[in-house]
Amino acid sequence: MQPYDLPDQFGHFGQFGGTFVAETLIEALDELRDMYAKYKDDPEFLAEFHHDLKHFVGRPSPIYFAERLTNQIGGAKIYLKREDLNHTGAHKVNNTVGQALLAKRMGKPRVIAETGAGQHGVATATIAARLGLECVVYMGAEDVKRQSPNVYRMKLLGATVIPVESGSKTLKDALNEALRDWVTNVSNTFYIIGTVAGPHPYPMMVRDFNSVVGKECKTQMPEIANQQPNAIVACVGGGSNAMGIFHPYIDDKSVRLIGVEAAGDGIETGRHAAPLTSNSAIGVLHGNRTYLMQNQEGQIMETHSVSAGLDYPGVGPEHAWLKESGRAEYAAVTDDEALKSFHNLCLVEGIIPALETSHALAYAEKLAATMPKDQVILVNLSGRGDKDINTVANISNISL
C-alpha cells in the first residue's frame, strides 16, 4: 500500500487546498514553500525545533488515563493527550515555534498572526518575545471582548493587538486583515498562520509542526495503554490540533479518526460552525478550496460557537479531503453539550479544559458509552480552559 503523501506539489488534497491568493502574495508564498522545503528535513533546523519544544514548551506532553471519567461513563477507556500542559496552554505553540524559527532563518524581523480564542496569538507573541521579533496580532473585535485575559497576555509579551472591526469581527475577519497586512509588508514580514488553512504551504506546514503530537502518541500509547487507540477524537475549527494528532495515524487504518465541530445552538438552527457536519458547499476562502458555510451566492456566513477558537466558517482542506475520502469521520457537539463536559472534567478529573477541547470531550463521552470496556479512546486535550473562565462564569450568571 502506498503511504499517505498528500498534498501534491501544488498543495492539493484531492480537489481541496491549493493557492487562491492575489498575485502580490504569490512570490512570498513561493519563497516560503522553497524555504520550508529546504529546512523541513534539515538536521540543524529540526534539532533547534525539538530543543525548543523540549526546553521552552515542555514536551513531550504526557498522556493521562482519565480513570474516574472512564468509570463514570462505563464504556471504553478514555485517555487524554495533555497539550494543555504546554507552555502557553495549548497545542498552538508547537506550530508557532516552528514557523518563528523559519522566520528567523528567512531573515524576517516582523511576524504577524490572526487569532480567534487568543491561544495562537499568545503562542505567537510568546515565541516572538523569545526570539526578539516584532509581533502584531489581528483579532476580531468580538473576540477581543470575549477573550480579554488573552489580549492582556499578548500585550504583556510585547505584541501589538489590533482589533478587527470589519465583517463579522471574528476569526475569519482577523485572517482577512492579517493577509492585507502581509500583502503590504511582504518584504520584512512573516505571516504565522495558526491553523491548517490558508494557501499552500500553510496547511501542510502547520500540520507538520503539530504532528509532533501524534508522533508522541504513537510511542506513548503502547507504554501507557498497551495498545494504540481504537479511536482518536479531536475538536475541529480550522483543525490544527486534529491534524496534528491524526496525521501520523492516517496509514494505520485500524484507528478511527473523529473530528468534532461546533454545533453551536444546533445544526438545525443554522447557528453553528460546522461546515463538514452540516454538509456545506465547497468554495474558496483564505487561499484554499474547502467546505465553507456560505449562502447560495457564495457570501460567507456568520458562524456561532461558544468557543471563539472553533468560530470559523471553513475548515482546513486536509480535513475536507479526509472526510471526502472516508478516512476520518466528523461529528458536531452543541454549546450546551460542550459546557456540560467542561464542568464534568473539572469536577471528575481536576482538569479545566478549553471550551474548544470540551467539544471533543463531549463527543468522546458519547462514543465511549457505545464501545466495550477493553477498547481505548484517545482525546486530544488540546488546550486548558483558564482563558474561558469569564465566558463560563457569564453563562452561569456569575460575575467575577
Place this chain on the structure above:
Amino acid sequence: MSRIQTTFTNLANNKRKALIPFITAGDPHPDMTVNLLHALVDSGADMIELGIPFSDPMADGPVIQRASERALANNVGINKTIDLVKDFRKDNEHTPIILMGYANPIEAIGLTNFVGAIKEAGVDGVITVDYPPEESKEFVSLLLKNDIDSIFLLSPTTEDERIKLIISQATGFIYYVSLKGVTGSANIDMEQVSERVNNVRQFTNLPVAVGFGVKDAKTAKEVAAIADAVVIGSRIVLEIEQSNKDDLIGNIKKLMREMKDAIE
C-alpha cells in the same frame, strides 16, 4: 474585435489613454448603480470596472470593504450585479464592462452559469482577484470560448518567468498593481511603476493598465504617461461614500472630469 480591444485601438489611434473607474455594484444602493454607470461614461470613463460584492474581500482596503458591506446590506450579490449590467446595456452598447471580484461567489453559482449569464448581460472582461492562472484554467478557457476577456493582475513582486506564464493566459489587457498592498493604500512610487510597466511591455503587446494607488489627478496624469489605462477605484468609492444622495451624481462627474482632464 471585442469591445475592450476596439476601445483600446480607438484610443491608441488618437494617442489617448483609457480612464477606467471602479465602483461596487449596489453601492450606495442598487437603484443608483445604473445611473452611476451612465454618469461615469458621460464624464469620461472609457471602460468601467464593476465590483461584485463579497463578504471577505481580502485584497481590498477599508474603503472598498465598506462598499462591499453596503452593497451586501442592500442584498446585492453576484446575480444582482449581473442584472445591473444587463440594465446598463439597454442604453449603452459601446462601453466595456469588466467585472472584478473573488472566486467564491463565481464558484457558488457555478462557472458555466456565471459565464453564460455575463455573456448574455454584455460583460466584456473578468478579473478574479484570488484566481491565479494555475488555479483557474477551466474558468479562463470558458471565458475565452465565450469571447470574454480574462484579465490578470501583475504585481511589483511578480518575476519575469511568472509574467510570461500569466501573459500566456491573459487577454484584453494586463492590470499592473502599482504597489505592494491592498486597494487604496499608500502613495505609489512612480519611478518603480514606470520601470515595471516597461518591463512588462517586453513580454506582451496587450495594453497595460495601472491601478491600486491612484488617488488624485496628479498621480493619474503621471500614470497615464507610462500606461495605456489608469484605474481609479478607492478614490471614486470614497466620493460615493461621502456624498449625499442628491449630490452623488454631480460629485462623481466632477471628480471624473478632473481625472479625465489630467490624463488627456
